[in-house]
Amino acid sequence: MPIVLIVEDDQGIADVLRILAEANGMRVVAANTCDLAIREAASQRPDLAIVDLGLPDRDGIHLIQSIRSRSHLPILVLSARTLESQKLAAFKAGADDYIAKPFSAPELLARMHALLHRGAPDNLPGGVG
Amino acid sequence: MVRPTIFPAALASAYTVSMTEAMHLVLIFEDDQAIQNILRMLFEANGFRVVIADTAARGENDARQHRPDVVVVDLGLPDRDGLNVIIAIRAWSPVPIIVLSARTAEAQRLAAFENGADDYVMKPFSAPELLARVRAIMRRHVRGELPMGVLELGDVSIDLGKRVARRRDGRDVRLTPLEHRILETLARYGDRIVTHAALIKEVWGPHRHDSRALRVYIGSLRKKLEVDPSRPRHILTELGVGYRLVIDAEA
Numbered sequence: 001m002p003i004v005l006i007v008e009d010d011q012g013i014a015d016v017l018r019i020l021a022e023a024n025g026m027r028v029v030a031a032n033t034c035d036l037a038i039r040e041a042a043s044q045r046p047d048l049a050i051v052d053l054g055l056p057d058r059d060g061i062h063l064i065q066s067i068r069s070r071s072h073l074p075i076l077v078l079s080a081r082t083l084e085s086q087k088l089a090a091f092k093a094g095a096d097d098y099i100a101k102p103f104s105a106p107e108l109l110a111r112m113h114a115l116l117h118r119g120a121p122d123n124l125p126g127g128v129g
Numbered sequence: 130m131v132r133p134t135i136f137p138a139a140l141a142s143a144y145t146v147s148m149t150e151a152m153h154l155v156l157i158f159e160d161d162q163a164i165q166n167i168l169r170m171l172f173e174a175n176g177f178r179v180v181i182a183d184t185a186a187r188g189e190n191d192a193r194q195h196r197p198d199v200v201v202v203d204l205g206l207p208d209r210d211g212l213n214v215i216i217a218i219r220a221w222s223p224v225p226i227i228v229l230s231a232r233t234a235e236a237q238r239l240a241a242f243e244n245g246a247d248d249y250v251m252k253p254f255s256a257p258e259l260l261a262r263v264r265a266i267m268r269r270h271v272r273g274e275l276p277m278g279v280l281e282l283g284d285v286s287i288d289l290g291k292r293v294a295r296r297r298d299g300r301d302v303r304l305t306p307l308e309h310r311i312l313e314t315l316a317r318y319g320d321r322i323v324t325h326a327a328l329i330k331e332v333w334g335p336h337r338h339d340s341r342a343l344r345v346y347i348g349s350l351r352k353k354l355e356v357d358p359s360r361p362r363h364i365l366t367e368l369g370v371g372y373r374l375v376i377d378a379e380a
Binding site: 072074084087088091092095096097104106107110111113114115 | 235238239242243246247248255257258261262264265266268269
């Protein structure tokens with residue numbers, strides 16, 4: 001069962017994300033601050049992180065950089081920030097995908113699946129092993 | 130016709146491209162001449178080689194012939210729907226696929242993901258964002274199970290993302306794009322065996338069955354990377370089956 005780290009300080013959105021992930025066979029680890037997310041990323045070893053950029057203690061960009069400096073955990077940014085420069089900053093920091101709020105739940109789920117499945121050698125044809 | 134929101138200054142990014150890098154190849158399925166030109170400028174200005182196909186049939190042929198590192202697909206192609214292109218390529222290749230389309234309905238986006246697309250960018254598009262997404266998807270594709278996409282084979286360090294290989298003393302090791310692709314494929318399987326057929330399929334495409342070229346390239350890689358190419362310690366032959374990469378062996 002894949003583990004999804006949801007980093008979101010808006011409880012309503014966090015609840016929606018939890019329901020969406022759990023209904024699709026994922027286990028959820030939640031964090032509402034950057035510092036807590038860094039600790040959970042290290043201790044729970046999630047398979048995917050969904051990161052809001054507007055966190056109360058530190059900017060989500062800092063969180064992306066922190067995660068990326070020690071792992072290649074797939075990171076999907078889910079943010080109300082829609083400026084091109086803000087998206088580019090997230091990708092430059094190491095984000096793998098970026099969805100602007102308000103978001104479509106089915107599309108978010110499709111992008112989560114794409115990130116979870118990308119690069120898994122077991123999915124490639126012809127392997128022996 | 131849907132134009133991108135783009136400014137000439139945005140075409141060249143701050144990324145610098147080392148001349149020692151084996152340039153990545155992007156295959157673009159797009160029938161609109163104006164968008165073709167913009168995409169060609171965008172990618173060439175940022176260190177990519179570009180192949181453009183204006184029909185699905187030509188593009189699928191180009192995919193088999195050129196083995197791109199990333200594919201950008203418009204859905205509204207004149208001969209077939211772009212969704213069929215995604216399905217056809219995904220049947221034989223894990224190459225990253227980004228849809229670039231004027232179709233904005235959620236159902237259309239979901240259909241693209243369900244059939245194997247990795248990302249979906251709607252027209253009109255931001256050129257810098259498209260470039261950032263292409264780079265992100267390639268980074269993700271290459272790194273697979275490797276620590277930050279860097280392969281250590283004896284005294285040679287190979288950055289699979291940048292396609293740069295160097296010895297510990299700083300000397301460059303020049304690998305061809307095909308040699309990089311063979312290494313990337315072996316690396317994605319970790320220390321498991323990759324059959325001849327699987328390797329040929331991933332490197333050359335689905336219609337190549339001759340293993341002689343593979344043997345030649347494996348021999349060339351060993352000459353460049355192994356201390357003693359006649360007794361390889363990293364690129365191992367599994368007799369009658371295929372090859373296996375040993376990443377953590379010390380030379």
